[in-house]
Amino acid sequence: MSGAFTKSMARNIFYGGTVFFFLLFLALSFDTHSQLPKRDMRANITPQIAEGKKLWEENNCIGCHTLMGEGAYFAPELGNVVVRYGEEGTKAFIQSRPKEGIPGRRSMPQFNFTDEQLNAIVAFLKHVNSINDANWPPNIQG
Amino acid sequence: MQFKSQAVAKPYFIAAIGLFVGQILFGLIIGLQYVIGDFLFPAIPFNVARMVHTNLLIVWLLFGFMGGAYYMIPEEAETELFSPKLALAMFWIFLVAGAATIVGYLAVPYATLAKLTGNGILETMGREFLEQPLPTKLGIVVVALAFLFNITLTVLKGKKTSISMVLLVGLWGLAVFFLFSFYNPVNVVVDKFFWWWTVHLWVEGVWELILGAFLAFVLIKTTGVDREVIEKWLYVIVTLTLITGIIGTGHHYYWIGTPEYWQWWGSIFSALEPIPFFAMTVFAFNMVNRRRREHPNKAAVLWALGTGVMAFLGAGVWGFLHTLAPVNYYTHGTQITAAHGHMAFYGAYAMVVLMMISYAMPILRGRAANSGKAQVLEMWSFWLMTTAIVFITLFLTAAGILQVWLQRASDTPLPFMAAQEKIALFYWMREWTGVVFLIGLIIYIASFFVGGKEEKAA
Numbered sequence: 076m077s078g079a080f081t082k083s084m085a086r087n088i089f090y091g092g093t094v095f096f097f098l099l100f101l102a103l104s105f106d107t108h109s110q111l112p113k114r115d116m117r118a119n120i121t122p123q124i125a126e127g128k129k130l131w132e133e134n135n136c137i138g139c140h141t142l143m144g145e146g147a148y149f150a151p152e153l154g155n156v157v158v159r160y161g162e163e164g165t166k167a168f169i170q171s172r173p174k175e176g177i178p179g180r181r182s183m184p185q186f187n188f189t190d191e192q193l194n195a196i197v198a199f200l201k202h203v204n205s206i207n208d209a210n211w212p213p214n215i216q217g
Numbered sequence: 218m219q220f221k222s223q224a225v226a227k228p229y230f231i232a233a234i235g236l237f238v239g240q241i242l243f244g245l246i247i248g249l250q251y252v253i254g255d256f257l258f259p260a261i262p263f264n265v266a267r268m269v270h271t272n273l274l275i276v277w278l279l280f281g282f283m284g285g286a287y288y289m290i291p292e293e294a295e296t297e298l299f300s301p302k303l304a305l306a307m308f309w310i311f312l313v314a315g316a317a318t319i320v321g322y323l324a325v326p327y328a329t330l331a332k333l334t335g336n337g338i339l340e341t342m343g344r345e346f347l348e349q350p351l352p353t354k355l356g357i358v359v360v361a362l363a364f365l366f367n368i369t370l371t372v373l374k375g376k377k378t379s380i381s382m383v384l385l386v387g388l389w390g391l392a393v394f395f396l397f398s399f400y401n402p403v404n405v406v407v408d409k410f411f412w413w414w415t416v417h418l419w420v421e422g423v424w425e426l427i428l429g430a431f432l433a434f435v436l437i438k439t440t441g442v443d444r445e446v447i448e449k450w451l452y453v454i455v456t457l458t459l460i461t462g463i464i465g466t467g468h469h470y471y472w473i474g475t476p477e478y479w480q481w482w483g484s485i486f487s488a489l490e491p492i493p494f495f496a497m498t499v500f501a502f503n504m505v506n507r508r509r510r511e512h513p514n515k516a517a518v519l520w521a522l523g524t525g526v527m528a529f530l531g532a533g534v535w536g537f538l539h540t541l542a543p544v545n546y547y548t549h550g551t552q553i554t555a556a557h558g559h560m561a562f563y564g565a566y567a568m569v570v571l572m573m574i575s576y577a578m579p580i581l582r583g584r585a586a587n588s589g590k591a592q593v594l595e596m597w598s599f600w601l602m603t604t605a606i607v608f609i610t611l612f613l614t615a616a617g618i619l620q621v622w623l624q625r626a627s628d629t630p631l632p633f634m635a636a637q638e639k640i641a642l643f644y645w646m647r648e649w650t651g652v653v654f655l656i657g658l659i660i661y662i663a664s665f666f667v668g669g670k671e672e673k674a675a
Contacts, residue, residue, distance in 0.1 A: 082379065086452050089452045096463045103464070103479075111407065111475070139267075148550060177255060181255075
């Protein structure tokens with residue numbers, strides 16, 4: 076890299092290229108947001124689902140699980156857990172975790188959720204499951 | 218050192234190394250929890266230990282970036298730092314805030330921490346890597362702004378080199394994109410969409426500018442190659458980084474509710490992301506081969522070459538491995554991702570910070586380079602840690618391929634935990650390799666305390 080290609084040309088390509096591709100990214104993002112209402116089911120978001128998301132966050136569920144494939148890889152995917160376990164099954168599972176864990180095995184902590192909180196969490200997970208995420212995960216096991 | 222104020226870098230580097238040790242210890246804890254599920258349960262559940270592992274990584278790298286910038290900028294700008302006092306004050310604020318956050322994670326359940334720290338006022342917690350309580354997030358903003366103010370004013374009053382400009386763009390980008398961590402809408406798709414504006418645009422965007430600037434700086438110093446040549450390379454590399462990496466964000470938008478066209482944009486652009494890393498490797502080797510002087514600090518040159526190669530392998534090759542949408546459909550959220558994450562972070566960011574420390578620390582301690590004995594030890598630690606991360610990555614990749622096969626690709630897919638048990642052997646091998654990494658790290662620290670005949674300061 077010598078001769079005709081100078082440092083100031085390289086610098087101009089850097090700034091110009093960055094601005095161009097950032098603007099392209101913004102345009103794509105803008106278009107995405109105009110399409111999202113059809114895919115993210117925002118019309119269905121209730122205060123209960125919002126409460127469920129808050130509980131999801133305040134108990135750091137993402138620290139072990141994935142949600143639509145994002146998170147930690149220590150525990151199962153939960154984007155489709157309401158299909159895998161059913162709503163009642165999901166609640167029963169969360170409720171039945173032993174406080175001191177299971178000898179030698181991974182176990183979810185016992186969070187002592189109230190029934191209302193459990194309903195909110197499941198409502199949130201059910202909402203996530205309804206999002207059009209291009210048919211992911213590949214099968215029910217997540 | 219050329220400027221007295223460069224000395225503020227020293228505490229930053231020491232803190233970075235200390236937190237690095239903490240990161241590795243918690244890595245060993247969570248690695249063990251993968252195979253002995255009830256290890257430390259319920260005192261330190263996996264999610265808490267993992268959060269400590271990842272947050273310590275981010276914080277020690279930020280300490281390293283700041284220390285590196287405080288060391289480099291006065292030398293590039295050929296003037297004293299605008300305010301060394303501010304830099305020292307920010308050091309203590311950042312260290313105390315960081316330590317308090319980690320103590321908070323470990324001392325109380327996360328939900329309690331959220332209540333105590335006002336997550337109800339503005340809900341920002343509980344999202345991967347951005348788990349910090351609101352006061353910590355605000356603290357990061359304050360420290361980052363004070364740091365940028367300090368660095369920017371130093372550049373403005375001094376010489377404005379291309380390396381400084383690239384570093385400034387990287388650091389300002391870091392601060393600006395962190396602001397998206399405060400945006401957490403109730404709509405989970407929009408939440409995830411902008412979460413990546415912090416996470417992806419950091420590690421596959423502006424952080425690479427910081428990496429490039431540091432690498433260019435150390436190469437100029439150690440090889441004596443003409444600045445014009447090196448800076449031209451730097452511009453080409455960071456151009457390639459951003460024109461591939463910005464739209465490359467799309468590889469995170471395949472399966473989170475965003476439109477399907479991202480599968481094309483994301484696949485094509487992120488498939489090009491290895492190119493800037495490859496250029497970085499070629500750059501490092503080329504400059505070292507064309508060196509005009511034999512710098513006495515051979516360890517620093519080794520880290521410089523190492524970061525090029527390992528960033529290309531970890532971020533470039535292992536990223537490409539699972540970035541194409543049809544492949545990612547099966548690998549998304551598996552141990553393949555973990556494999557990539559480990560080698561990419563080590564190769565690109567841990568190693569570049571260790572390179573800066575390796576180059577700057579001897580000078581900060583009043584010599585051009587450490588004694589031969591100390592350097593040999595440091596190079597041993599280089600090879601132990603680097604080899605360990607390569608094998609950790611290979612074992613996690615093997616685990617990931619099996620996981621994909623057992624849980625997703627087979628005709629009779631196994632439940633998550635059933636698949637995990639079948640691949641436990643690889644988790645054991647990863648854990649033992651992690652112990653080797655820790656030994657490497659201990660040797661690294663020991664190398665600071667080895668005497669011998671040191672190269673005099675220039």
